[in-house]
Amino acid sequence: MNRNEIQAAPSKITLRHLERTAYVYVRQSTPKQVERNRESQVYQYQLSQRAQALGWSPDRLRVIDSDLGLSGQGSAYRDGFQELVAEVSLGHVGIIFGYEVSRLARNNRDWYHLLDLAAVFATLIADADGIYDPRLYNDRLLLGLKGTMSEAELHLLQMRMEAGRMNQVKRGEYRQPLPSGLVRLPDGTVVKDPDLQVQRVIELIFAKFVEVGSCRQLLRFLKEENILLPRRHCAGHHAGDLLWKPPNDAALHSILHNPAYAGAFAYGRRQMEPSKRHPQRPGTGRLHRAMEQWLHLQQNVYPAYISWEQFLANGEKLRENSTLFEWKKQHRRGPAREGAALLQGLAVCGVCGARMRVCYKDTPRYTCRDLAMRVLERMCCSLHGSSVDEAVARAFFEALQPAQLDALEAVLRHQAAERAGLEGHWQNQLQRAEYEVRLAQRQYLAVDPDNRLVAAELERRWEEKLTLLRQVQENYARFEQRPPLPTLTAEQREQFQHLSTALPRLWPRLTIVQQKELLRSLISQVILKRITPDQVEARIVWVSGHYTSLLTRPPILREADVTGYQEMVERVYQLWRDGWDSDEAIAAQLSAEGFHSARSTGVASKSVMKIRLKQGWYSTLHRSKKADGVEEWLTAQGMANQLGVERTWVYKRIYAGVIAPEEVHRRAHSQVWLIKNDPALIARLAQLLPAKVNP
Numbered sequence: 001m002n003r004n005e006i007q008a009a010p011s012k013i014t015l016r017h018l019e020r021t022a023y024v025y026v027r028q029s030t031p032k033q034v035e036r037n038r039e040s041q042v043y044q045y046q047l048s049q050r051a052q053a054l055g056w057s058p059d060r061l062r063v064i065d066s067d068l069g070l071s072g073q074g075s076a077y078r079d080g081f082q083e084l085v086a087e088v089s090l091g092h093v094g095i096i097f098g099y100e101v102s103r104l105a106r107n108n109r110d111w112y113h114l115l116d117l118a119a120v121f122a123t124l125i126a127d128a129d130g131i132y133d134p135r136l137y138n139d140r141l142l143l144g145l146k147g148t149m150s151e152a153e154l155h156l157l158q159m160r161m162e163a164g165r166m167n168q169v170k171r172g173e174y175r176q177p178l179p180s181g182l183v184r185l186p187d188g189t190v191v192k193d194p195d196l197q198v199q200r201v202i203e204l205i206f207a208k209f210v211e212v213g214s215c216r217q218l219l220r221f222l223k224e225e226n227i228l229l230p231r232r233h234c235a236g237h238h239a240g241d242l243l244w245k246p247p248n249d250a251a252l253h254s255i256l257h258n259p260a261y262a263g264a265f266a267y268g269r270r271q272m273e274p275s276k277r278h279p280q281r282p283g284t285g286r287l288h289r290a291m292e293q294w295l296h297l298q299q300n301v302y303p304a305y306i307s308w309e310q311f312l313a314n315g316e317k318l319r320e321n322s323t324l325f326e327w328k329k330q331h332r333r334g335p336a337r338e339g340a341a342l343l344q345g346l347a348v349c350g351v352c353g354a355r356m357r358v359c360y361k362d363t364p365r366y367t368c369r370d371l372a373m374r375v376l377e378r379m380c381c382s383l384h385g386s387s388v389d390e391a392v393a394r395a396f397f398e399a400l401q402p403a404q405l406d407a408l409e410a411v412l413r414h415q416a417a418e419r420a421g422l423e424g425h426w427q428n429q430l431q432r433a434e435y436e437v438r439l440a441q442r443q444y445l446a447v448d449p450d451n452r453l454v455a456a457e458l459e460r461r462w463e464e465k466l467t468l469l470r471q472v473q474e475n476y477a478r479f480e481q482r483p484p485l486p487t488l489t490a491e492q493r494e495q496f497q498h499l500s501t502a503l504p505r506l507w508p509r510l511t512i513v514q515q516k517e518l519l520r521s522l523i524s525q526v527i528l529k530r531i532t533p534d535q536v537e538a539r540i541v542w543v544s545g546h547y548t549s550l551l552t553r554p555p556i557l558r559e560a561d562v563t564g565y566q567e568m569v570e571r572v573y574q575l576w577r578d579g580w581d582s583d584e585a586i587a588a589q590l591s592a593e594g595f596h597s598a599r600s601t602g603v604a605s606k607s608v609m610k611i612r613l614k615q616g617w618y619s620t621l622h623r624s625k626k627a628d629g630v631e632e633w634l635t636a637q638g639m640a641n642q643l644g645v646e647r648t649w650v651y652k653r654i655y656a657g658v659i660a661p662e663e664v665h666r667r668a669h670s671q672v673w674l675i676k677n678d679p680a681l682i683a684r685l686a687q688l689l690p691a692k693v694n695p
Helices: 003-012 015-019 031-036 038-045 047-053 079-089 108-120 137-171 196-212 215-224 249-257 308-321 370-375 385-399 402-446 452-480 490-509 512-522 565-577 583-592 605-615 636-643 647-656 679-687 689-693
Strands: 021-025 061-064 093-097 124-127 130-132 182-184 190-192 229-232 242-245 265-267 270-272 286-288 296-298 347-349 357-360 364-368 381-384 523-532 535-542 547-552 633-635 674-676
Touching (some): 015 093, 021 047, 021 079, 038 047, 047 061, 047 093, 061 079, 079 093, 079 108, 108 137, 130 137, 137 296, 196 215, 196 229, 196 249, 196 308, 215 249, 364 385, 381 523, 385 512, 385 523, 385 535, 385 547, 512 523, 565 583, 633 636, 636 647, 636 674, 636 679, 679 689
Parallel strands (some): 021 061, 021 093, 347 523
Antiparallel strands (some): 124 130, 229 242, 265 296, 270 286, 364 381, 535 547, 633 674
8 A cells, every 4th residue: 555545544434435345346348358468457456555555344245257368348238237236326336446447447427327326325436546436526626537548548559559550451461361262371372272073063053043033042052952051260169270161141141242252351240330339249239331321442463253243243143132131122033033024123113113913813813002001092003914024025126126226236336435524524633633643843943941831831731631632543543444335346236136126026935034124224213103094104114224115904803994985975875876786896996996805905895785785875785675576577576475475485486496497587696586577477476375374
């Protein structure tokens, strides 16, 4: 016990403190420190001897060392610190011994919370410099300053470590763990794994993914062929060992998403997001970032299994196949599947903009319930799939015509010109930034060094221009890393011209998956919207950015919902009034004039008959059904009236053949039987009456 503590003990340490327990808190930040820095542990454990020298008996001592190897920047995962805070709040602690404030806490939230509790329950705090009472103003002020400096010290340490790490990254000296298939030699050179089987499996994975186009299909192939994935451990008990493990979805995604296989060094693919960090799990909170947000990317560093362009294409394919969450599916097409709906993954709702689902009933239907699910609105739409598919397929065939290829070449030339313009823009911007840096440098070097006010301002401007130059260089490098624009070679043009004539004939022989893949090669999405009950607008957005609008007529249930139904009814009335007795003739005339029914492209005779009967427009034969006769013919009712029998008696004789077929007449579109008005026939039928009436 030093001299200051001897003087402070009578005034700060009281009998009340000695009656309670003295806690010694022992902590080191990392497992490496626990393993190698043993002197710090020894000194912290010796604080228990210091407590005995100040008057605490051994049975009143408690050492907390359960937080060894844990950082002090948080308390959520430090069980020992939480135990200490709980004991202080219960009034069981007389004094807390710690080597320094940073051992107890590295952030002000935990530190001031402990100080507040210690002040309330009269708990002393001791470190290497002395003993403090948080209830005293000067002691609390000094403890607060120590806590603030401890937190600032942690921030400075982290900042220096991160700056040093980023300098290593930019110089290309940072050694990050390599994926399976790449190994680092003792001199630091990275080569492909010398095991040829490892190389062949990695190459097979990338080649098969290009073929099947889906991570799930790739996993199924590896499972069926009993192919194991290599994994060479770089740390732990199996460091340097090569293990073979069964394939799984996560491992395949990790391989396909890793830019190291394309020869690129990438740093910052996963970055810390504090809001996503779990308090009890310090290793959580790291989220995958998009390529534009990576901290550093450098190509042609490692030996490549695939090209950089193929890596970008694989990543785009995986993003299109993503169907994990609903919010992702709004912009993801998903893989082509075996369902009959050709626009699966391409159909977009024209009302809310969401991806449409496919519903398979009697025929495929494209449905959207996004508004109904999100804001409890009505269902956006439910559209007949086959009619839309046929129209889109016809437009696809037309897009393969030579005239459309000329338009595609024009689009590609426009995109190339736009890319060249952007290239010139970045070069000009880079030249301007370099000039401004040189100008600021000359101005700074020309000033008198003794004129510090002017020199300091010019130095600040020079540093500012250097920062802007680095930003322009980074943005320009990111622009140059974009994939090259596609071009249409003479060979491809010849293939397309041949394909435009052969594909329509081969289309029915292709599988559904093949048809979908062909559509996706030219079509980005198809926006569907119901304009009227029997009209659907299909706007095809091509991969070039242009679009084509089509109008399709899906079959519907109600005839009254057909566009132009009232005009069709009026036209039926005009034809009926003009003496058109045949429904077939009226239907043919309406079809020729462009009218159509609910479920056909033309007008059916049955539809005409329904309209007439509903409006009460009966044909001549129908009006004469209850009359006695029409010209030289008798109806069944007229014959029954002459014979004095029921009409059914006449029908039975017609069906039985008693009345010969040449003596009756019935038109195909009418249900009225006409019987020849022949006295001989009437007399012959009358002779049958006594036998029938008086048997």
